[in-house]
Amino acid sequence: MDAIEQVADLLRGASFPVCLTGAGISTASGIPDFRSPDTGLWTKVDPMKAASIDAFLDDPVEFWSFYRHRLGALDTAQPNPAHYALARMEKADYLKALITQNIDRLHKRAGSSAIAEVHGSIDSAVCLTCGRQYPHARMAEALVDPNGLPRCDCGRILKPGVIFFGEALPEEQYALSVSWAQRADLMLVAGSSLAVWPVAGLPDITLRTGGKLVILTASETPYDERAAVVDPRPLEEILPHLADMLQA
Ligand SMILES: NC(=O)c1ccc[n+]([C@@H]2O[C@H](COP(=O)([O-])OP(=O)(O)OC[C@H]3O[C@@H](n4cnc5c(N)ncnc54)[C@H](O)[C@@H]3O)[C@@H](O)[C@H]2O)c1
Ligand SMILES: [Zn+2]
Structure with a gap:
């Protein structure tokens, strides 16, 4: 089975799927x-x-x-097909929440609404x-x-x-993202090297509470071995495909 079909199946079976995004989702927007x-x-x-x-x-x-x-x-910069696909998936109830490290506002502009901006904006x-x-x-x-x-x-x-290096994260946004990571039975990581802490600890919270992990990121991450699915293809291609597959 193709990796994206596997992700679609995992999303269909999940009750509280969340997505964690990083800078890699906005590279196709020229950032x-x-x-x-x-x-x-x-x-x-x-x-x-x-x-x-x-x-x-x-x-x-x-x-x-x-x-x-x-x-x-x-x-x-304008939102790209990957941002729009996540917004479609939220509207169709295949995503309950979105945690982003990005400060570019492109998820909001694409129409996502349950967002925690853990690095501000x-x-x-x-x-x-x-x-x-x-x-x-x-x-x-x-x-x-x-x-x-x-x-x-x-x-x-x-x-x-x-939020700059050396600064604390916005308390409310970070607490919200921790609670989502705890509740998540599935976390999709899209376009993050998972190198920046404390956000890099969120997938671990999901895994420890029994949730599954999907890594959609071009480079390797420290979590690849613990993920149910790893797909390094460009997000602007695979996320619209995933949303189509879900008829979102
Ligand atoms: N757009 C933004 O708002 C923006 C841009 C640069 C940096 N930042 C900040 O950078 C920090 C760095 O952490 P990070 O993990 O988000 O970024 P990162 O640069 O560490 O990781 C980005 C990852 O995305 C992958 N990637 C790049 N283009 C991709 C594509 N088209 N499809 C799939 N994967 C792709 C890269 O291989 C890399 O692993 C964050 O704190 C964030 O606040 C934000
Ligand atoms: Zn002042």
Whole structure:
């Protein structure tokens, strides 16, 4: 039996299937992931500069000189067939919940609704001094000017609402994802190297509570040996095929 047929069967038999996604589901939208050889972001920029809380705190102006381009690229990206397939599967009740490490908002834009964004998203910006939150537009408007910087009403430079290395995860979103991982009798991992903790521990929670794991990710992951099905083919091809198979 083809791997995707096996996944369809597992989904038909599951009572609380969840999906955990990573950067690999958005590469077909033109957003580079972190760890793919050659195209991954980490091969081009120093991660500690691009996405660490210390880099932001040390020099927010320098941080924004990099991040303004990334935000621009994220803003123009569109959901791809893999995002739409997961949204269709949720509507047809073949997925109960979606946990994403992505900060690009593409799942929401594709129509998924039960989502935990465990690494935050670019939907908001926050002032680390006074705690005030602003919508995405606050960043977009400031960045129209090539020398502009998004600032809080208190004057400090804003941080995008994404979780950087060195920061704690948003408590509520993470607690929600842990509860989904516990409840899940099936977890599909789509496009994640499962290298970033604590999210990388979620599949283990599902396995330990008796659930099954499906890994749909191009590269190897630390969980491949414990998975019921592993399929490395491009998500933008196999997920629409899976949704069709389920008549979702
Ligand atoms: N789109 C985004 O929002 C975005 C982009 C880059 C990084 N991030 C952040 O990166 C961190 C890194 O962890 P991660 O595990 O999500 O990313 P990762 O880069 O570590 O892993 C991505 C995985 O997806 C695979 N992949 C790439 N394209 C694929 C495709 N078309 N089909 C199937 N598999 C494909 C790669 O082989 C790799 O294993 C996360 O914290 C996330 O917040 C987010
Ligand atoms: Zn402030």
